[in-house]
Amino acid sequence: MGTIALPRTAKRIQKQVIAGRSSLESLVDRTAYVLATLQSLTAIVIFVASQGEGSGVAFVMLIGAFLQWLLLRCVAEHLRLQKKLAGVDYEGKISGTTWASVACCSLCKNVLHTEGRCDMCGPTITTDDEETK
Numbered sequence: 001m002g003t004i005a006l007p008r009t010a011k012r013i014q015k016q017v018i019a020g021r022s023s024l025e026s027l028v029d030r031t032a033y034v035l036a037t038l039q040s041l042t043a044i045v046i047f048v049a050s051q052g053e054g055s056g057v058a059f060v061m062l063i064g065a066f067l068q069w070l071l072l073r074c075v076a077e078h079l080r081l082q083k084k085l086a087g088v089d090y091e092g093k094i095s096g097t098t099w100a101s102v103a104c105c106s107l108c109k110n111v112l113h114t115e116g117r118c119d120m121c122g123p124t125i126t127t128d129d130e131e132t133k
């Protein structure tokens, strides 16, 4: 068994590495969660400490916590959309609707709730395999 002799010289090459993981949109997201949590806990403490008399203040604080959370989430979403439009990588997900496939009747186009029959217009539902037999 001989040893493999590595060359004594090498060239400097450039390699892409992740330089930083914390983006501004993620920081805004985390700030939104932390502030909403702290404000909610404060509202609970106020409610408990005042033995229910501060329920109005606690309720307003909860609404404020939600609105602040919503505003900061909107800022984070806006940053993601701006980065997406500019073609820059961004962290997190852009909110929105997701599409799903559902089975529908070919006659009335309503969603099928039972397997073999349309509840809306009545015909027996066949699959493509059964029609070709």
Ligand SMILES: [Zn+2]
Binding pocket: 105, 106, 107, 108, 109, 110, 118, 119, 120, 121, 122, 123
């Ligand atoms: Zn139908």
